[in-house]
Amino acid sequence: MDISANKDKFIQTLTSFKENILKSIKGSITGSAENVLFLNEYRGRVSKDKIKGFIELKIAVHIVLKYILIRLIEDTNPKINSKLNAEGISKWREMSKNFRNDYVKLFQFACDDLRREKGIGEAFAETAYDDYYSRLKSVFNPSHNRENNYLELLKDYDFKTLDPNTAITVVETIYPSEERENLQKYLLPSPAIDFLLNNLGIR
Numbered sequence: 001m002d003i004s005a006n007k008d009k010f011i012q013t014l015t016s017f018k019e020n021i022l023k024s025i026k027g028s029i030t031g032s033a034e035n036v037l038f039l040n041e042y043r044g045r046v047s048k049d050k051i052k053g054f055i056e057l058k059i060a061v062h063i064v065l066k067y068i069l070i071r072l073i074e075d076t077n078p079k080i081n082s083k084l085n086a087e088g089i090s091k092w093r094e095m096s097k098n099f100r101n102d103y104v105k106l107f108q109f110a111c112d113d114l115r116r117e118k119g120i121g122e123a124f125a126e127t128a129y130d131d132y133y134s135r136l137k138s139v140f141n142p143s144h145n146r147e148n149n150y151l152e153l154l155k156d157y158d159f160k161t162l163d164p165n166t167a168i169t170v171v172e173t174i175y176p177s178e179e180r181e182n183l184q185k186y187l188l189p190s191p192a193i194d195f196l197l198n199n200l201g202i203r
Contacts, residue, residue, distance in 0.1 A: 001156045001157045001158060002158060002161045003157050003158065003159065003161045003162045003166060004161055004162075004163060004166055005161075006157075007166055007169075010157060010170070011169070011170055011173050013150070013153055013154060014064055014068075014154075014170060014173075014174055015173060015174065016150075017064050017067075017139065017150040017153075017154075018060045018061065018064045018174055019060075020139045020150070021059070021060040021063055021064070021136065021139055022056055022057065022060045024135045024136055024139055025056055025059055025060070025132050025135045026056065028132065028135055029052045029055050029056060033055060033128055033131065034048075034051055034052065034055065036128045036188065037055050037058075037128050037129070037187050037188045038051050038054075038055070038186060038187060038188075039186055039187065039188065042185075042186050046186060051186075054182060054183055054186055054187055055187065057179060057183060058129065058183045058187050058190065058193075059129050059132050061174060061175045061179070061183070061190075061193060062127075062129040062130075062190045062192060062193055063129075063136070064174050065171065065174065065175065065190075065192055065193050065196050066111065066124070066192040066193075067084070067107070067150075067154070068159075068167075068170070068171070068196065069123060069192055069195065069196050070083075070084055070110050070111070070114060071084055071085065071154070071157070071159040072159050072162065072167075073114060073117075073120060074088070074110075074159070075158060075159035075160050076159065076160055080113070080114070080117070081113060083106055083107075083109055083110035083113065084106070084107070084110050084151060084154075084155065085155055085159075086155045086156050088110075088155075089106070089151065089152070089155050092106050103140035103149060103151045103152075104133050104134070104136050104137060104140050106151065107133070107136075107140065107151065108133060111124050111126075111130075112124075120195075122191055122195075123191050123192050123194075123195035123196075124191070124192065125191045127188065127190060127191065128188065129188075129190055164200070167200055168200050168201075168202065171196060171197070171200060171202060172202065175193070175197075180197075180202075
């Protein structure tokens, strides 16, 4: 499916993806996560509730932008063994009977594959933002919430058709400037977010 021709629907689906991740992880941020993800130099300047809200928001952005990055790489590099496009998901369902409904596992496998690739592996380095995948079953697994399985909803889009201008619009919708200002300032960097922002020239 051509992204440019279906831009509004594509952006709305990604926005809903972010919102549903936020619902899934709401209230799950632990004190240890706060200690790891919130930068020491700002301790005491921001309320606990605001810190947790920042972390929840950045986890959601991290996952959505990491998904976009995975699909961009998979759809534009024929050497990559695709996991998250229509072909990859179809193969997954055929080959992995024990895991075929576990889309969280599939997402993790896609990240693991790209972490081993030269030149892009650092963008997929694991951080504390990745500790919340277990909370995503409601947005990835059809047995829990079939109509909101975002890997299925997005699999048919051809990311080769995501031109730079549309990509910038998408990222700035998912991660608007007012969010970036706070989350980039107060929280530990996300390699995936930073890689995508840098390559699109977004600050």
